[in-house]
Amino acid sequence: MENSKVTIHDIADILGIDSSTVSRALNNSPRVAKKTKTKILTKAKELGYRRNHLASNLRKSKTNTLGVIVPRISRYFFSSAIAGIEETAFKAGYNVIICQSLESLEREQSILDTLLANRVDGVLISISMETKNDNHLNGLKLRNIPYVFFDRHCNIEKNSNVVIDDFEAAFMAVEHLIDQKCTEIAHFSGPQNLEIYKNRFKGYKSALEKHNITFREELVISSSLMEKDAAENVKKILALPFNVDGLFCANDVVAIGAMKYLKEIGIKIPEEIATVGFSNETISSVIEPALTTINQPGSKIGVAAANLLIDKISDNTIHKTIIVQTNLIQRKSSLRTYK
Amino acid sequence: MENSKVTIHDIADILGIDSSTVSRALNNSPRVAKKTKTKILTKAKELGYRRNHLASNLRKSKTNTLGVIVPRISRYFFSSAIAGIEETAFKAGYNVIICQSLESLEREQSILDTLLANRVDGVLISISMETKNDNHLNGLKLRNIPYVFFDRHCNIEKNSNVVIDDFEAAFMAVEHLIDQKCTEIAHFSGPQNLEIYKNRFKGYKSALEKHNITFREELVISSSLMEKDAAENVKKILALPFNVDGLFCANDVVAIGAMKYLKEIGIKIPEEIATVGFSNETISSVIEPALTTINQPGSKIGVAAANLLIDKISDNTIHKTIIVQTNLIQRKSSLRTYK
């Protein structure tokens, strides 16, 4: 019993019927008598039958496999996205091949080759920093293999993208600062050629507007958002002829850097920092003064992206952009404790 | 050109030879004339031939797939382990199915079923907190499917484990505390059914011994190492009739929780906290007072585990335990700044 080598033929032989009937029954086809079906399913269970996906897929010329390309698996946002993808894919009967581009376009290209060789049914991709367009996805296009960008996408028409609502997230973060009675809110912003930072900046501006706070050019400090930029950014703020009492960072790395530097020089302004970024819970819980606007968006995006891709696999004409909404992480207890 | 549907038969037909010869050539068999082989390989490349792994694997009844079970993908240690596994597996021509048990034995069991159904060639597993033994791996044993434990393992003979040198790591961490003149060092320890926590406890004890510090039962506080346990643990320490001046945490989650709680109640003891855990760099840079003993071991362990499993797949008699050595992360600048 429980032999892994049980095939539909074994079941057919024992029951004195044909293997095609067994196949139908196992696939829950309506073209099998209820009685026969029951008999077959019972016997299958008894023998410990397990479908051989290899054979099944060969016959159907489908692999039931999705390729996933991320810059780096170990970044929390991506690992949680993968968790969401895996779960969704699994439920739908798909396996997932996960690859990391390590922010290299060249690696991204060679990964696509490998995925092609593996005959994946579809691809989920979050592009590397080096990637400027989708030319290297030609192989997929040629073979009509659907793909969906998630989070990092090329700004290209007729593609499917799953992204976060950056405008809204930024808006919420800044509004939170305003609720805390901050009036001079600085913004550490990112490269304005990238959609996400443009939208976060817009959200910042819009929140100020809504609450009739004058927008000041000099409060917006643009950088590449590395931790090392943070000290410079903070210095610029401190050099201003008035006191800043709130800070909105366009990502968590620069927020962490800013807090570190502020601690280092023993200065406690600004009183509130908010950041839009993909912090993991552990980080968030350590950085008390920072408020992260995005509540575990990784897995949400992963789920949405996987679902969209699976839809596209059955109907490749679907093109859409899904904007995932985010929540403010509420950490009231810690937020105002250390003023 | 570049049609993905090129088969060995197409090549054979064009060249006027048999498909079996083509197959041999493509598999670099020595039983093909050099000239023919070159001809075949050239034509294959020209036509953009790609082997259909499905068919190949069906014939060979191998899936070239490894199953990986981890408690949670998004924990930094595991995502970096997965990165290492992926890379190693990929190079060796294996794909990887990644699953998370979410610390549930039940889920772990059902994942194993799924992996069996997927006919994986081998399994890498890091067990859940609930898992006490390897009984649920019976399906693998029955079918002679090799498996390797990594990081979290059952302490069972004749299994293959890839682990960190927990004893050594803990010893180093505690010795570091002693070097900082701590004498009353508490230990937040974990479930003693898990080898890793047992060994970290041993390392703690051993370091004390070496430096002639009396071991005190009441300084060891066992919990499930969740962040929520931390507050309770700290309370127990504070209730002691003497002052604790050092703290060694068996993992980083509880260390972070402890620091949070200490901050919250405005208490600055203990002066030094060390933790053995798999912190990511961002976390480490935020948690100044904590010293993490293990320097990015995840991918190291992943690579070692995948290699061992692949070895076992070809020779299932290999049984060994690989102990991966670790380094102390040095963060002198921050360590003593905020006392």
Add this chain to the structure above:
DNA sequence: CTGTTAGCGCTTTCAA
């Protein structure tokens, strides 16, 4: 509703 038949694309004896 069930059986017959013909492969999916590849590997691997066995003969030649």
Add this chain to the structure above:
DNA sequence: TTGAAAGCGCTAACAG
């Protein structure tokens, strides 16, 4: 060194 032939386990016409 190459070819012929069989079949991995499953599915999907097509008949009946």
